[in-house]
Amino acid sequence: MxxxxxxxxxxxxxxxxxxxxxRWGRPIVPVVFGVEESTLTILKGAIEAVVALAGHKMAEQDTELGANLMFFFIRDWDDLIGVPNLERLIDGLPDLVTRLKGADANQYRMFRFDDAGAIRAAFVFIRVDKDLAEVPAEDLALDQAVRIIxxxxxxxxxxxxxxxxxxxxxxxxxxxxxxxxxxxxxxxxxxxxxxxxxxxxxxxxxxxxxxxxx
Structure with missing residues (x-):
């Protein structure tokens, strides 16, 4: 580019x-679901690197939300329906799952904003299909970190x-x-x-x- x-x-x-x-209006607090510890370390390292590049901050906890950047790694979009309490965070979750299945998507990002319009939270859903499974974990992690900054x-x-x-x-x-x-x-x-x-x-x-x- x-x-x-x-x-x-x-x-x-x-x-x-x-x-x-x-851009983000508060420190970023990530949490990751559905990966092994080794992949978790790689992803959090990539997020830290991109946040450091930006000169932004991370934190241990968001006072309002606890975690404000949530990654969900799944094998099938229907798996999201079984995630406890996710429907409380994502309005219209069943309809979203239907749309993602219809589009044969392998990733989706959803942002929420504060009163000033800055990013206050982000939800990232990754369906690990054949194509993504062939991407090195380090590359996938860095790419995803860039896409949420x-x-x-x-x-x-x-x-x-x-x-x-x-x-x-x-x-x-x-x-x-x-x-x-x-x-x-x-x-x-x-x-x-x-x-x-x-x-x-x-x-x-x-x-x-x-x-x-x-």
Missing amino acids: TLTTPDEIAALFTRAGDYTFV CLWGENAFPKGTLVKAGAHTVLDPSLAAVIRAAYDPVLPAVAKDASHALRLFARAQTMGVGDAPL
């Missing part, structure tokens, strides 16, 4: 034709979020610079005007990605 113009950055945050930039546009990553660097797979440097710029304290947590992309572009050009472990 090469982000060389403000329009290319604006496209990352365009939803249904409108520019919609939103902001509210991205529906067509933000046509070629994915990661690139090859020799024998390793890393976060696309251009995207890393945008993430770091997105969390510049000078910028608002929520922006609806595409002129915001100009400010992101300017900061992304001057803010290196440093030594973030990505």
Whole structure:
């Protein structure tokens, strides 16, 4: 991915034709269901790395929600129906499961927002189908961590979020610079005007990605 113009950055945050930039407004507290301990460690490490890149914070507990970033790894969408109390968190869960099955989707993200419009919680559902089962755990974890750090546009990553660097797979440097710029304290947590992309572009050009472990 090469982000060389403000329009290319604006496209990352365009939803249904409108520019919609939103980042987290509180420290991130993740919890993961449905994976082994080794995968849990990899996923939490990827989240910590992306949060550190952004200059944002993590915490042990969210005072309102306990955990505010929930990952669910499942084999079949119907498995969500059996998760205790999930229907209390996700309105219309049976209808959502029906839609995901009909679309043959393998992942879905749902965000909730605070009174100011910033992200207050996110729910990530991963159906580990044949395609995802072949993705290295480290790559899948880093990709998912990137996809929840902001509210991205529906067509933000046509070629994915990661690139090859020799024998390793890393976060696309251009995207890393945008993430770091997105969390510049000078910028608002929520922006609806595409002129915001100009400010992101300017900061992304001057803010290196440093030594973030990505």
